[in-house]
Amino acid sequence: MTSGWRRARDVGHLVWDPVRDELTPAAAQTRVLRLRSRVWLILQAALGAALAWWIARDLLGHPLPFFAPVTAMICLGMTYGDRVRRIAELTIGVAIGILTADIFVHVFGSGVWQILAVCVVAMALAVLAGAGQMLMMQAGIQGVIVTTLVAGEGEAFNRWLDAVVGGGVALGIAMLAPVRSTTERPRARATMVLGNLVEVLTDTAQALRNRDAERARAALGRARDLSTQLEALRDSTAEALAAARLAPLLSRDSRDDVQEVHALMNPLDLAIRNVRVLVRQAHLALLEDQPVPDRYTDLVTGLAEASAGILEQLEQRERLEDAQEDLVLLARDSTWSATGAGLSAEIIRGQVRSTVVDLLVLSGMxxxxxxxxVPPTRDQLGPDSADR
Structure with a gap:
């Protein structure tokens, strides 16, 4: 059998894994999931290309409207963040490159120096029109294509109009039929981030209980990774919000879902920062053999369990407010300090209290x-705490 291929037992056929240079069931599943997530985008791009071609050829009478479907596909491949502006910029950039090249070819013909001149002029005009680097390069690329492809008689100045048609078709499709996964992705990523936060807290509690500094160090590394995951969540949420604003046919439930996840961003960011400090202090306490009372370790465990409750509500699309009771009880338990607790232990207790505030806000409070x-002293707990 050729190197890099093997028969996957659970799927019954060959699977190629270019990273490990072997076939694995996991690689097959990953590719199937990736295809499923991109099917709607693929269909949009194909529809945009076909529609742009039909408009330019059958309605406008252009014999070979190559740039109409190409421009439509390029535009539909862009993300939703500021999509209207970016599609407009890209369409203008492509049209500038095509029009510049058409004029040069019409006047001076095709050749080496014409390519050089077209690239310089097209990219310079794109920059003057406010285009970024990618759009500037698109203007140059389209100019090169036009310069090297000689137009038929009477077609010289039709190609820039084809680019405008392609951009218009892309914009219409983007507004009427957004990629469904774009609005679904934020909740999936939010549950992933919150799930990883639960794991970090659980491992930290176990490390404190077993006096395992190595496990605490590993938890600290994962806690630091949470910030990167949160940035990815911010990007996908911003893209989903833009899609929700652009698409009039998007359901109200989808819009509300994106807004709900967007509201989690700031408190989740603060919770991640506080947990990172908590884990760092736990690691330090274990390295320096500082005392950490069992009750403080229980607080970390309780924080992990309360976070898991929020995660469950988020996954099942239920009211996050239902998780508030556990957090309030945890806040009460964190009010008392323990005799003999070291400095790092007291910081851990303080970070638990700060994280409880963040999670209460995240849950809608x-x-x-x-x-x-989260009262600062026992006296401020109120009369219902007299039995404690």
Whole structure:
């Protein structure tokens, strides 16, 4: 059998894994999932190309409207962040390159120096029109294509109009039929980030309980990775918000879903920062053999369990407010300090309290109410705590 190929037992056929140079069931599953997530985008690009070709050839009468479907596909491949502006810029950039090249070819013909001149002029005009680097390069690329492809008689100045048609078709499709996965991706990524946060807290609690500094170090590394994951979540949420604003046919449930995840960003960011400090102090306490009372370790465990409750509500699309009771109880338990606790242990307790505030806000409580639910002293707990 050729190197890099093997028969996957659970799928019954050959699978190619270019990274490991062997075939694995996991690689096959990954590619199938990737295809499923991109099917709608593929269909949009194909529809855009066909529609742009039909408009330019059958409605406008252009014999070979090559640039119409090409421009439509390029535009539909762009993300939703500022999509209207970016599609407009790309269409203008492509049209500038094509029009510049058409004029040069019409006046001076094709050749080496014409390619040089077209590239310089087209990219310079694109920059003057406010285009970024990618759009500047598109203007140059389209100019080169036009310069090297001689137009038929009477077609010289039709090609820039084909680019405009392609951009217009792309914009219409983007507004009427956004990629469904774009609006679904934020919730999936939010649950992934929150799930990893739960794992970090769980491992930290176990490391404290078993006095395992190596496990705490590994948890600290994963806690630092949470910031990168959060940035990816921010990007996907911003893209989904842009899609929700652009697409009039998008369901109200999809719009509300994106807005709900967007509201989680700031408190989740603060929670991740506080947990990172918590884990760092846990690692330091274990390295320096500082005392950490069992009750403080229980607080970290309780924080992990409360976070898992929020995760479950988020996955099942239920009210996040249902997880607030556990957080309030945890806030009460964190009010008392323990005798003999080291400096790092007290910082851990403080970070638990700060994270509780963040998670209460994440679950829908106002910041002022969340802070009131985490009283600084036992005396401020109120009469219902007299039995403690």
């Amino acid at each position: 106002s910041t002022a109410d969340a802070r009131r639910r």
